[in-house]
Amino acid sequence: MLPTELRLNSHANGQPVKTTASEIALDRASRLLSQSVMPEQEPQGYYAASIAPEPPRPALNGRRTCDICVVGGGYTGLSAALHAAESGARVVLLEAQRVGFGASGRNGGQIHTGLRKEQSELEAWLGAAHARDLWSLSEEAKALLRALVSRHEIACELRTGLITAAHDARAARALEKETEHLQRSYGYRAMRMLDAAETTRQTGSRLYRGARFDEGGGHLHPLLYARGLARASEAAGAAIFEESQVGAIENVQGPVQLRCASGSVAADRVILATDAYTGAIAPELDRFIGHVESFVTATAPLPPSLANEILPGDAAVADTRHVLDYYRKSADGRLLFAGREAYFGMPADIAALVRPRMLRVFPQLRDVATEYAWSGTVGITVTRMPHFGKLSERVLFTHGYSGQGVALATLGGRLLAEAATGHNERFDVFARVPSRPFPGGSWLRRPLIAAALLAYKVADAL
Numbered sequence: 001m002l003p004t005e006l007r008l009n010s011h012a013n014g015q016p017v018k019t020t021a022s023e024i025a026l027d028r029a030s031r032l033l034s035q036s037v038m039p040e041q042e043p044q045g046y047y048a049a050s051i052a053p054e055p056p057r058p059a060l061n062g063r064r065t066c067d068i069c070v071v072g073g074g075y076t077g078l079s080a081a082l083h084a085a086e087s088g089a090r091v092v093l094l095e096a097q098r099v100g101f102g103a104s105g106r107n108g109g110q111i112h113t114g115l116r117k118e119q120s121e122l123e124a125w126l127g128a129a130h131a132r133d134l135w136s137l138s139e140e141a142k143a144l145l146r147a148l149v150s151r152h153e154i155a156c157e158l159r160t161g162l163i164t165a166a167h168d169a170r171a172a173r174a175l176e177k178e179t180e181h182l183q184r185s186y187g188y189r190a191m192r193m194l195d196a197a198e199t200t201r202q203t204g205s206r207l208y209r210g211a212r213f214d215e216g217g218g219h220l221h222p223l224l225y226a227r228g229l230a231r232a233s234e235a236a237g238a239a240i241f242e243e244s245q246v247g248a249i250e251n252v253q254g255p256v257q258l259r260c261a262s263g264s265v266a267a268d269r270v271i272l273a274t275d276a277y278t279g280a281i282a283p284e285l286d287r288f289i290g291h292v293e294s295f296v297t298a299t300a301p302l303p304p305s306l307a308n309e310i311l312p313g314d315a316a317v318a319d320t321r322h323v324l325d326y327y328r329k330s331a332d333g334r335l336l337f338a339g340r341e342a343y344f345g346m347p348a349d350i351a352a353l354v355r356p357r358m359l360r361v362f363p364q365l366r367d368v369a370t371e372y373a374w375s376g377t378v379g380i381t382v383t384r385m386p387h388f389g390k391l392s393e394r395v396l397f398t399h400g401y402s403g404q405g406v407a408l409a410t411l412g413g414r415l416l417a418e419a420a421t422g423h424n425e426r427f428d429v430f431a432r433v434p435s436r437p438f439p440g441g442s443w444l445r446r447p448l449i450a451a452a453l454l455a456y457k458v459a460d461a462l
């Protein structure tokens, strides 16, 4: 199933020989791309199972030329393709697997306000003016998502409301403080605090000390959204090829050449929209992207009494812990519950890993079966801010939304398309955020991130 350039290499004892750093990185990416799921389930678990299958698009064949070649068919790449095609550019998008195969087809579907770093932290770090520009763009991200869903009639089960549930009293106070700050300094009035009793009513769980309700947040069916963006891009004139993994990018200063197993593209500009897999195609970016595996499960449809008790207002929930739980109900009344990062390798049984966490929040689900379980790789950065930049004037990239990319990656694609067509101002608002490499080089990075997550988990427990 995995197309990989490695198959083109020489073999020893029937095994591919990986010689260069980029070949080794590509091999690692191929392993990242083949995610763990319940036996017999598709990589996107419930999401793929709950919607009609889509006929595959053709793989790239032969030589093509275009103005902009987008690598990666998740929200970033699809939004970039859509916006670039709408501006009149000739666009080709190459996806290694199928549209929505990566994080965009597997995520929790939650639409967040702001960035992973709070505005008060951004102000202290980057200054008030830069923080304000980032806030405006993060607000635009949610508005853009909703406008695209509406304009392109993307039926993706879009819902309103996101609850941030405080796991202890200190977290509740911090939420309240930041909420007041957003109201006072940014005029953001869509958030209100809930006391413990109201939190229990809104979530159906007795676990929390309080919460914040955000009318500006929400949730959606991630794979339906990705497929809708793909159809909109094609309607705007973009050509999308699936099963077309780019193995090499050559001549980054001139008309750029991208090679796949069965064809090549010559492009004036290239947009790398490969998120967690970016290090494979651009080894110079490898040290800026970390990988965290996150696990999602879907229960059987809830019986009516539980469906009324759990999330009666149909909001999504994320808690305030570092190693957080996040959940919501699906349109067909299941609880989609996610959480728990993997520390040392992929678990053999994802459902068994997540279920105890779900029962801690909702003991009343004891007799409701878990029917789907899958995982996805979250691309994270040291700063938890998405990393925007250019490998050359012709090759642009964005990755590392750090678990908050449903809305932001949609915007990221638009900003990449703007920059690829000569309008850098808004792209630069993100590109000016200082990026930092992970310590430890490519081999030590995973164990170091795992150790950091374990430390966070201990902090959460304390």
Ligand SMILES: Cc1cc2nc3c(=O)[nH]c(=O)nc-3n(C[C@H](O)[C@H](O)[C@H](O)COP(=O)(O)OP(=O)(O)OC[C@H]3O[C@@H](n4cnc5c(N)ncnc54)[C@H](O)[C@@H]3O)c2cc1C
Binding pocket: 029, 033, 071, 072, 073, 074, 075, 076, 077, 094, 095, 096, 097, 098, 099, 100, 101, 102, 103, 104, 105, 106, 107, 108, 109, 110, 111, 112, 244, 245, 246, 247, 273, 274, 275, 276, 277, 281, 294, 295, 296, 326, 375, 376, 377, 378, 398, 399, 401, 402, 403, 404, 405, 406, 407, 408, 409
């Ligand atoms: C389990 C999970 C839960 C999450 N939950 C949430 C959430 O609730 N809310 C939220 O806001 N964010 C969430 N996120 C993060 C969010 O999903 C991502 O930030 C976002 O989807 C990133 O989109 P993208 O297009 O940049 O990357 P991706 O969707 O990963 O797309 C990258 C694509 O590039 C392709 N590719 C890679 N290498 C090549 C190559 N060499 N050639 C061609 N194609 C290639 C891959 O196949 C993939 O389809 C979650 C992520 C995960 C994994």
